[in-house]
Amino acid sequence: MIGTRLSRLARVAIGMALMCLPMAPLMAAEPASATATATASTDNPTIQEKVVRTCTACHHENYKIPVMSIFKTKHGVMADSRAPFGDRACMSCHGDSVEHLKDITQQPDVLFAEHSHNTPAEKNAPCLTCHESGIRMHWKGGQHETNNLACVDCHKIHTDHDKVRDKKTQPQVCFKCHKDRQADVLKPYSHPIKEGKVACSDCHNPHGTVGPKLLKKNNVVETCYQCHAEKRGPFLWEHPPVREDCTNCHNPHGSIHQALLKQRVPFLCQQCHLMNFHPSGTYSGTGIPSGGGAAQQLLLRGCENCHSAVHGSNHPGGRRWQR
Numbered sequence: 001m002i003g004t005r006l007s008r009l010a011r012v013a014i015g016m017a018l019m020c021l022p023m024a025p026l027m028a029a030e031p032a033s034a035t036a037t038a039t040a041s042t043d044n045p046t047i048q049e050k051v052v053r054t055c056t057a058c059h060h061e062n063y064k065i066p067v068m069s070i071f072k073t074k075h076g077v078m079a080d081s082r083a084p085f086g087d088r089a090c091m092s093c094h095g096d097s098v099e100h101l102k103d104i105t106q107q108p109d110v111l112f113a114e115h116s117h118n119t120p121a122e123k124n125a126p127c128l129t130c131h132e133s134g135i136r137m138h139w140k141g142g143q144h145e146t147n148n149l150a151c152v153d154c155h156k157i158h159t160d161h162d163k164v165r166d167k168k169t170q171p172q173v174c175f176k177c178h179k180d181r182q183a184d185v186l187k188p189y190s191h192p193i194k195e196g197k198v199a200c201s202d203c204h205n206p207h208g209t210v211g212p213k214l215l216k217k218n219n220v221v222e223t224c225y226q227c228h229a230e231k232r233g234p235f236l237w238e239h240p241p242v243r244e245d246c247t248n249c250h251n252p253h254g255s256i257h258q259a260l261l262k263q264r265v266p267f268l269c270q271q272c273h274l275m276n277f278h279p280s281g282t283y284s285g286t287g288i289p290s291g292g293g294a295a296q297q298l299l300l301r302g303c304e305n306c307h308s309a310v311h312g313s314n315h316p317g318g319r320r321w322q323r
């Protein structure tokens with residue numbers, strides 16, 4: 001432990017020493033910044049404060065990206081020894097960047113921008129040193145990791161508004177890559193996703209899961225029960241496809257049919273109930289309940305007009321979910 005710490009300090013010290021080499025003033029604007037001033041308030045600055053000053057001497061608030069906004073986030077808290085600024089400051093994420101400090105035309109060790117020389121795995125490594133537990137336990141092997149996503153494809157660090165963690169703006173981030181889901185959400189019937197009331201992350205854990213399709217819970221039904229607890233049952237009379245998977249009938253992202261149904265009733269029901277005979281009518285070769293003159297009526301009224309408790313019934317007489 002102490003060894004690691006010392007070697008870190010040593011590395012930082014090298015960086016500091018290199019800083020003393022003559023370097024042309026590269027930015028026109030004054031390097032002084034509110035943060036640098038605030039952190040320099042003591043005559044005996046800590047190592048972190050020195051590192052901050054090293055980098056922010058050039059990357060100050062007039063820099064083209066708002067580097068200083070990091071101090072409005074949890075990462076910027078110097079008093080938190082778990083956080084970058086309680087540790088190696090900028091270098092916790094960008095690496096010691098010794099070459100960059102020697103010659104600013106050299107890239108830093110870890111560059112997150114799109115024109116970076118780093119692979120997604122190299123960009124993720126610093127983040128994972130601090131964030132591999134909790135909801136990211138299954139990052140390794142998850143669909144996003146195996147498809148070479150970087151944390152920074154979704155997260156922004158130098159900002160106090162990380163779009164992906166705000167329900168209202170999160171979908172925009174996901175839609176960059178999931179255009180087909182965007183098309184679904186814009187259909188006439190959808191979860192209130194565009195209204196910002198339900199987010200992708202209410203059903204999915206984009207960091208990786210044990211279950212399929214990055215679902216937050218182990219399967220579809222458990223994911224839906226989080227909010228639709230009344231559908232959980234157990235019911236006296238269970239409808240097997242409901243217990244099995246809500247997406248047998250619903251498209252959770254959106255649909256042109258009411259109640260997010262995948263198909264219009266009766267066609268929805270007839271995917272599975274290809275009935276030659278319906279008890280309330282007579283023989284029908286088409287799978288549509290027929291009762292002579294009543295057939296048309298049955299169709300128009302829809303199956304759920306009679307079988308209204310299609311998700312299951314607790315009524316003693318609800319064996320066919322008419323109540």
Ligand code: HEC
Binds near residue numbers: 101
């Ligand atoms: C002497 C001034 C100076 C210092 C000190 C300095 N940089 Fe830089 N840095 C630059 C310049 C100039 C560039 C290249 C121009 C640009 O793209 O902004 C750059 C580029 C970068 C980039 C990549 C920008 C890009 O889009 O390609 C990162 C990241 C970076 N520096 C991080 C750091 C970190 C972290 C430190 C402290 C360890 C640091 N810099 C110290 C001047 C400096």
Ligand code: HEC
Binds near residue numbers: 092093131
């Ligand atoms: C030196 C450790 C460290 C490193 C490196 C680090 N983080 Fe963090 N991160 C933290 C700590 C500590 C928090 C605050 C956690 C808390 O208060 O619950 C945090 C918080 C966050 C948050 C939530 C912010 C909030 O306001 O709640 C996100 C998102 C995040 N980190 C992403 C990243 C990403 C992406 C990277 C890599 C680019 C990264 N972190 C690198 C330690 C680190």
Ligand code: HEC
Binds near residue numbers: 124134150151153
């Ligand atoms: C596909 C997009 C996506 C990727 C890639 C991604 N995240 Fe996240 N991250 C999110 C979303 C969405 C949330 C908000 C989750 C929520 O509110 O339940 C989040 C929340 C977080 C948080 C704060 C919540 C917490 O409890 O920890 C941290 C820290 C974090 N992510 C770190 C990371 C790290 C580290 C990586 C890379 C290994 C990463 N994320 C990759 C989308 C992503």
Ligand code: HEC
Binds near residue numbers: 091093110112
């Ligand atoms: C928690 C990890 C983390 C810390 C700490 C951090 N950065 Fe960054 N930095 C990033 C990420 C991620 C990006 C990509 C843009 C974004 O997310 O806002 C970035 C972007 C940059 C860029 C633009 C080039 C690029 O890579 O896109 C510069 C320059 C930069 N950081 C400098 C700094 C300086 C200076 C400090 C210290 C004051 C610092 N960073 C601290 C993660 C970090």
Ligand code: HEC
Binds near residue numbers: 174178198220247253
């Ligand atoms: C109400 C819960 C819910 C919400 C909200 C939700 N999803 Fe899903 N998503 C699911 C379920 C359940 C599946 C698996 C069954 C399926 O493919 O329909 C799924 C599957 C997916 C798939 C895999 C699709 C495929 O065809 O295999 C992607 C990608 C996806 N969702 C992205 C998103 C995005 C992006 C958002 C936010 C705009 C989002 N989801 C919001 C429940 C949800």
Ligand code: HEC
Binds near residue numbers: 153170175212
């Ligand atoms: C940079 C592109 C990118 C971003 C941003 C992104 N994804 Fe993905 N996502 C992918 C890729 C690539 C895959 C794997 C291939 C596929 O299934 O489409 C994937 C897979 C998924 C899957 C699993 C699909 C399956 O078949 O198992 C879900 C669910 C998903 N993403 C949800 C999200 C959510 C939610 C967000 C936003 C928080 C998001 N994604 C942001 C690229 C992205």
Ligand code: HEC
Binds near residue numbers: 192259
């Ligand atoms: C985070 C909470 C949440 C989760 C998880 C969730 N839902 Fe919803 N659901 C809602 C909200 C909110 C509404 C809108 C209710 C309203 O408008 O009155 C809704 C509406 C619906 C509707 C349409 C109701 C109507 O009358 O049009 C259906 C169907 C539905 N959800 C199915 C599902 C399925 C299937 C899942 C699992 C894949 C699921 N929900 C997961 C919150 C959730």
Ligand code: HEC
Binds near residue numbers: 225228241246261308
């Ligand atoms: C066999 C097909 C089928 C399955 C499977 C199914 N539903 Fe439905 N669902 C329907 C039909 C049909 C409607 C519209 C008629 C109505 O309002 O009951 C509906 C309506 C809804 C509604 C809005 C009206 C209400 O009853 O609250 C919600 C919410 C809902 N379903 C959630 C779920 C959830 C959660 C699951 C999985 C546990 C599920 N459904 C599985 C057929 C199904």
Ligand code: HEC
Binds near residue numbers: 240249269303319
């Ligand atoms: C994904 C397939 C599937 C879909 C879609 C489906 N069901 Fe079912 N349904 C079943 C299964 C399986 C059973 C149980 C059959 C059994 O026990 O013999 C069942 C049983 C029933 C029964 C009781 C049958 C009996 O013999 O007791 C009724 C009534 C019923 N479903 C109505 C509907 C209605 C109305 C719809 C449309 C809203 C619908 N089902 C959609 C698969 C489905």
Ligand code: HEC
Binds near residue numbers: 269270279288301
């Ligand atoms: C006018 C009301 C009505 C309509 C509309 C209706 N049903 Fe029925 N259904 C009944 C009655 C009554 C029974 C017999 C209940 C009993 O015997 O307990 C029944 C029984 C069933 C059974 C069980 C069959 C068996 O052999 O026991 C299934 C499956 C079924 N209906 C599916 C459907 C489907 C699918 C639709 C739509 C295409 C539909 N019903 C429309 C009233 C209706």
